[in-house]
Amino acid sequence: MDYDVIIIGGSYAGLSAGLQLARARRKVLVIDAGQRRNRYAAHSHGFLTQDGKPPAQIASEGRAQLMRYATVQWLDGLAAQARPVAGGFQVVLQQGTVHTAQRLILAAGVEDELPDLPGLAQRWGRHVFHCPYCHGYELQQGPIGALAVSAISLHQALMLPDWGPTTLFLNGAFEPDAEQQTQLRARDVRVEPGAVARLDGAAVDVVMQDGRVFALAGLFVATRVRPGVLAAQLGCELEEGPLGPYVKADPVRATSVPGVFACGDLARPAGSVALAVGDGAMAGAAAHRSLMFGL
Numbered sequence: 001m002d003y004d005v006i007i008i009g010g011s012y013a014g015l016s017a018g019l020q021l022a023r024a025r026r027k028v029l030v031i032d033a034g035q036r037r038n039r040y041a042a043h044s045h046g047f048l049t050q051d052g053k054p055p056a057q058i059a060s061e062g063r064a065q066l067m068r069y070a071t072v073q074w075l076d077g078l079a080a081q082a083r084p085v086a087g088g089f090q091v092v093l094q095q096g097t098v099h100t101a102q103r104l105i106l107a108a109g110v111e112d113e114l115p116d117l118p119g120l121a122q123r124w125g126r127h128v129f130h131c132p133y134c135h136g137y138e139l140q141q142g143p144i145g146a147l148a149v150s151a152i153s154l155h156q157a158l159m160l161p162d163w164g165p166t167t168l169f170l171n172g173a174f175e176p177d178a179e180q181q182t183q184l185r186a187r188d189v190r191v192e193p194g195a196v197a198r199l200d201g202a203a204v205d206v207v208m209q210d211g212r213v214f215a216l217a218g219l220f221v222a223t224r225v226r227p228g229v230l231a232a233q234l235g236c237e238l239e240e241g242p243l244g245p246y247v248k249a250d251p252v253r254a255t256s257v258p259g260v261f262a263c264g265d266l267a268r269p270a271g272s273v274a275l276a277v278g279d280g281a282m283a284g285a286a287a288h289r290s291l292m293f294g295l
């Protein structure tokens with residue numbers, strides 16, 4: 001085996017996992033494709049001591065701190081294939097190189113599937129968001145919207161009035177029943193039943209099919225998330241979350257496949273930088289424990 005542990009994904013979760021293993025003087029390879037989920041956002045919020053910092057800066061400081069440890073190697077690239085072999089696991093990169101380790105930590109995050117609405121993708125992370133805790137405060141209590149994608153958007157709309165006067169744009173995605181309408185009224189959410197044509201404007205204007213325009217400070221949308229192919233290749237069990245499937249992992253972040261750990265957004269129904277860092281620390285320590293005691 002080339003390494004004690006290969007970590008796939010070198011962002012917040014993977015870096016944090018690596019730090020525990022590095023401090024135990026274990027031989028670690030981090031493989032990272034450099035596509036952090038929050039790369040569209042200028043600022044990251046809600047992580048203690050780092051509140052308001054550019055997300056890239058938090059990641060690059062983390063990487064610099066990890067790479068000070070002599071037993072850690074870094075590889076820029078995409079892990080295309082992972083499979084169990086005698087004594088551990090084999091990971092094949094897209095460019096064809098093969099690496100082996102006794103344990104594997106999946107920290108590869110998720111991809112957001114954005115609704116196919118003209119003007120949305122270019123506003124993602126700037127005026128269109130999924131998480132009010134991350135970006136709601138900065139909207140300064142201006143008018144905000146929730147773009148419905150399914151019944152899940154009811155919950156998002158019910159949260160949002162704490163950050164500003166809220167309109168739920170149904171856009172044909174779902175129809176609130178009588179009880180849901182009562183819930184929406186109780187939270188002062190205005191419901192706009194029409195179809196949305198596109199997003200426009202310097203911030204975000206919601207342009208309806210009938211030509212009406214709602215000028216908003218921010219728009220929230222619940223994205224579907226995908227956990228990537230490696231967990232499935234390895235045979236890790238998945239769980240179905242409200243936003244999509246995620247890798248099932250126990251409290252110490254062990255997956256259903258012995259020797260494979262998973263942390264960060266990939267292994268949670270919903271994530272954040274702070275949760276990814278905490279999760280990674282747990283996965284790193286658990287992988288180390290499993291190396292020490294052969295668990």
Ligand code: FAD
Pocket residue numbers: 008009010011012013014031032033034035036037038039040041043044045046047077078079080107108109110112124125126129134135228230263264265266271272273274276
């Ligand atoms: P990621 O940060 O997504 O990193 C995964 C890494 O693994 C990437 O570098 C990726 O390229 C790599 N990778 C994936 N597959 C492979 C592979 N096969 N081989 C090699 N490498 C691979 N959270 C906050 O706490 N505060 C915020 O303000 C905030 N703002 C956000 C804004 C936006 C627009 C979005 C979309 C999310 C935001 N989040 C925020 C959530 C935050 O981005 C995630 O919770 C966090 O990035 C999860 O960290 P992670 O390490 O699990 O995954």
Ligand code: MG
Pocket residue numbers: 009010011012013014015107108109264
């Ligand atoms: Mg990571």
